[in-house]
Amino acid sequence: MQVLKMGWQTLWYGRTIRTQLLVAIGAINLCALAIAGIVTIYNARHATKVEVSASMELAKQFVQATIRSVEPDGRYGLLSQKVTQLSERLQLAQLRHVRIYMANAAGDLTPMTGGAPAPLPSHDEEAAPPAWFEALVTPEIETSALNVIQTDPVSGHLMVTERPEQAGKVWDLGTVVIQGAPEDEIAEVWEDVSSLFLLWLLLDAAMLLVFYILLGRMLGPLASIARGMSQLEDGQYATRLPRPRVVELAALADRFNFLAETLGRARAENARLYEQLITVQEDERREVASELHDEASPCLFGITANAFSIEQLAGKRKDKRTSEIKSHVSEILKITEHLKAMNRVLLKKLRPIALGKIPIADAITDLVNELAQRFPDVEIDHAINVDARSYGEKIDLALYRCVQEGVTNAIRHGRAELVQVILTEKDGGPSRGGKDLPRTAQLTISDDGQGISADTPVGFGMTVMRERIHALGGNCAVQTAPSQGTTLKVLVPLQVSHGSAQQNQPEIEMHQ
Incomplete structure (x- = not known):
């Protein structure tokens, strides 16, 4: 878990501020789109149910009036024998959101207004709503059955009752089945939703593009300030930033330029002081080297010469201390040679005499x-x-x-x-x-x-x-x-x- 957290932080904080802001805005838009989609589907489902229910109530009243108008003289026969006549009259009404069927003696349903929904003029096959959208929007709709009963054959009175449809049951003169058909309503909703989604997609892309350009213009000076700081770090104190139009960034640029100018002056002063220090140091080295060369070298040479003289004089003596004197003289010569070598090293460190020659x-x-x-x-x-x-x-x-x-x-x-x-x-x-x-x-x-x-x-x-x-x-x-x-x-x-x-x-x- 810790590894995933660190990986996520590296992935997020490794991006630029512009990318982070655009990702955040895109995430907010996606959340808003999801909420709007949920609300739209809920409202579309409710509106479809209300629309289909109202159409079914209207269809019931129209079917009852149509059945009574088939035989105005009161001589009613089986409705299954007048399917064509009923179908023609029902189709003249152009009822929407419903499908009307006639149940025959075997219980089979014969369509009276078309078995499939008629497509709207503005829809085509490519604009048909997808299955997942239909599944989300389609409400629960019950099927109604109008049972036609002739109560008095002599007088010709009939009664139309609404009872649940029973499989294989045909009531007296016949049974008319009215079924809700929300397909065309769902198609209209899908057309509106898809149009709005396309419009949202275009507007969102335009908004992100505007934000991308705007953030680039706003954050670009920050990148310039970072480059300027890098140049200051490299010692380029003459670096200056132009003053941007954004007030806050203009203040940063002004402070940067003031800082660069101050550092430049301080750097120039330090360079002058360092040059003076190096000059004084070289003068001191030159003086010390001159003293070592002019004073110490002759002294060491004199010590060597006197040591050789003592060694020669001691060689002429024949007493028992001659060997002891020669031993001391040899030590003096060794120490003197060591001092000469040290003196040469110091001379080269202080002031290389051969330099320039x-x-x-x-x-x-x-x-x-x-x-x-x-x-x-x-x-x-x-x-x-x-x-x-x-x-x-x-x-x-x-x-x-x-x-x-x-x-x-x-x-x-x-x-x-x-x-x-x-x-x-x-x-x-x-x-x-x-x-x-x-x-x-x-x-x-x-x-x-x-x-x-x-x-x-x-x-x-x-x-x-x-x-x-x-x-x-x-x-x-x-x-x-x-x-x-x-x-x-x-x-x-x-x-x-x-x-x-x-x-x-x-x-x-x-x-x-």
Whole structure:
């Protein structure tokens, strides 16, 4: 039962509001049609019974008068001998809703007004009511028998009594049987009902069509608002919605446009602050790297030189402490070499000195090789397919930092065993507006790690990396799933001015 309920909820709530409203309106119309059908059948059944009963009463009076008019001189014979004469007179009256029969001595019935109902002029065989409709509308109608008795053969008086028909019983002069025939009345009711049903069907279809168009025009702006929210989520804060004519939807569009404008201003301010932060950070890194290169490196070199001198002087001594001094000198040299290696790593992390002096492809290749040496348990593959020597300091540094941050995150946080780094160039081609899109540099870093869960907060390094790319007018996206690895995609336009990411965003089409 729970499964059926969940399946029904999924089927219902998985549809659009327009579909739900149209289904609800159609269900209400079907219920109204069912109630109207029940009331119509009840009224038609009652009206048919009243009509047939009135016709039978009239037929009884007419049959009595017709029988008395057959022999006005009072000499009555068996009515079965005057069937033709009675039939002609009864048919002149064109009685409706009744059938009249004469019972002969054997009890067989001879029709006097036609054994089958005469079709109405407006009906044809195709318009005949179906059997189920006749079964619902046909009322219970009793058959009447008029028994003709000659009370005094001399005087010629006769009496017509109404008694229940008895099989095989013919009273004296004869028995006339009057039977109700509601077929033509039912046919008229069916013609009216079918005409009304056809009219209802046409009107209902027209109403649903009008509702479909009206709901589409009313709910169309909601879909446009949803698309606009999606574009805001993607960072397209220049998105604007046209103002629809519906008052409530116009208010929503106004609030959306105000929100987009506010978010755009906030995003621009944040981008400016992030750019300043990145600039200050790079300046600090450059200064620290310069101090490490200019101060720490000579000091380490001096320590190494003095250690070698001490080792040579100790070699000239022949006392028992010479070996002890050499052992300490060897330790000093090892520590100094370790500090030199750390200093080189810090220099590359703080400010890659070779960046700008060698091609960007060689710089990133050296970075990948260095990371592979630092993490020997991880396989790092790379494919650098670029023709340009340099894209400029900002773009080169941004791509370098993205590789540095992306590979480090994949190894440390994703616990990946395989990391792939791909850097390519791609032609922009024409856009929808007819303008040529700029050539782009595409960087993809994918791994086979444990992925990123949805509740994991975005780290500072990833935030700074995104802001670097956004400041260049590019896009940075992360595709991940638990236990399915992570893919970092960076797209940087190679001919774009600062802040272009926030410009020339298309206006959303909004149906009214």
